Amino acid sequence: MKNSLEIMFPEVAKQWSTCNFPLLPKDVSYGSNKKVWWRGECGHEWQASPHSRTGKNSPGCPYCSGNRVLAGFNDLASRFPEIAAEWSEKNYPLRPDEVTAFSNKKAWWKGKCGHEWYALISSRSDGHGCPYCEDHKLLKGFNDFASQYPQLAKEWSEKNKVGADAVTSSKAGLFWWHCPSCGGEYSAWISSRIDGSRCPYCVGRVVEENLNSLSKTHPAIAVEWNCEKNGTIIPDQVSALSKQEYWWKSSCGHEWKAKIYDRTVRKVPCPKCEQEFVYVLPQLLVMLYTGQNHLKVEFDTDDLTGIRMEMYIPELNLAIEERSTDERNHEQKVKRYICELQDVRYILYEPFKSAEDAAAFIRTILKEHHVHIKTAAADDIALCREKYNLMKRRKLR
Structure with a gap:
């Protein structure tokens, strides 16, 4: 026979089963629709027509290709027993050993989580689990955004067409949010809010004239x-x-x-005004602390040395001044000499770079002379700054 299976498709003819004897490949047309037995190199035997074996999309062994179930070889129970364990009773009488592991049929499943769902057998074998636990499907009270993130859900805006309990926490896309701090409305992904993104108005990324300008x-x-x-x-x-x-x-x-x-935020004032404030701060602090301790202090007095002294506290035998420039250096040497003769401690300080430095210095010196200071340096600086600004405003009037 010229169009026999043996002549036209010798490779397929090699899989001819002895179960067909006395019928041989040379006796059958390659286009025959008669079902015969085949035995593949895999060792499996099955029935199929020569026509189906010689077509363009011939699948070969139906068990190896997963088109037929062979219990113990390609069934779900044999291939993936842990998945078969989640086979739901809703599938009865169909059992997991009666379907292929990668079947495109749908079946019911019940996971260890207790959830039940309907899904392709092949999707389970490909590694997909419970769609609710994986956030692929919504289950209110379990994986909806409102249940998982109740605090963030409070900021869910009424502008959204759905409620916070109608979307999963992994839902893609922009949604509206209402900031409880500034009252601003803005759009953002749920995932970005979960990751900690804040109101763009409060952090200054977006400016609204009547909101955060x-x-x-x-x-x-x-x-x-x-x-x-x-x-x-x-x-x-x-x-x-x-x-x-x-x-x-x-x-x-x-x-x-x-x-x-x-x-x-940092409350940094005018640098020139701050420089002027730091310059007079030592005197303001000395005035504050001596007043709190009922001590007399004299400013710009020449009673002690006959030469002007910036700050002098008689009861403490203490004189304090800013170190002068070179041209006044001799004058301060004279002051020091006279103070030593009168048993007065004469202290010079370099110009301070900050209010904190000035406060630390004055507080240390006065504490060494047993002046009682209970207040915090930052509070004292703030009080002195307030007095200084008040004096400046009065001068400007």
């Missing part, structure tokens, strides 16, 4: 905005937390450049 949150600082040097940018357009530098002009007339963050 410099003019809204810090009007007293916004007044010092230098409109001439900052061009078209105004306090309504910048965040109070911005780390961008801008020009400022204080009521004292000084102009300087500084970051908004330094002005609003």
Whole structure:
């Protein structure tokens, strides 16, 4: 026979089973639809027509290809016993040893978590587990966003078309949020909120004139905005937390450049005014501490030496001054000599770089002379700054 299986498809003919005897491959057309027995190199035997074996998409052994079930070889129970253990009773009378491990049929499953779901057998063999535990499907009260993150769910905005209990915590896409601190509304992914992202208005990433702009949150600082040097940018357009530098002009007339963050958060004042404040702070602190201890202090007096002395506390036999420049160095040597003759301790200090340095020095010196100081340095600096600013405002009037 010219179109026999043996002549046209010798490789397929090699799998001809002896169960077909006395029928041989040379006696059968390769296009025959008659079912015969085959035996593959795998050792499995099955029935199929020569036509199905010689077609373009011939699957070969139906057991190796997973098209038929062979208990103990390719069934789900044999291949994946741990998955078969989750086979639900809802599938009865069908059993896990009656389906292939990668079947495209759907079945019911019941996981160790107690959840039940309907899924492809092949998807289970590919490693997919409970869709609720993996956040692929919503189960209210278990994996919805409101149940998993109740505190964040309180910020869920009414602008959203669904509630916080209608989405999983892994749901993709932008949703609206209402900030409880500033009242702002903004959009963000659920995942970014879970990861700790905050309100863009509160952290200064987005500016809203009537919500978090410099003019809204810090009007007293916004007044010092230098409109001439900052061009078209105004306090309504910048965040109070911005780390961008801008020009400022204080009521004292000084102009300087500084970051908004330094002005609003770090409370950094005008550098020239601060320099002036640090210069007079030692005297303000001495006045504060001597007053608290009922001690007399004399400023700019020449009673002791005949030469002007910046600070003199008679009851403590203590004189304090800032170290002078070279041209006044001789004068201070004379002061020291006279103080030694009168058993007065004469202390000189270098110009201070900060208010904290000045406070630390004065407090140390006075404590050495048994002056009682109960208050914190930061509080004392703040009190002195308030008095200093009050004196400045009075002078400006």
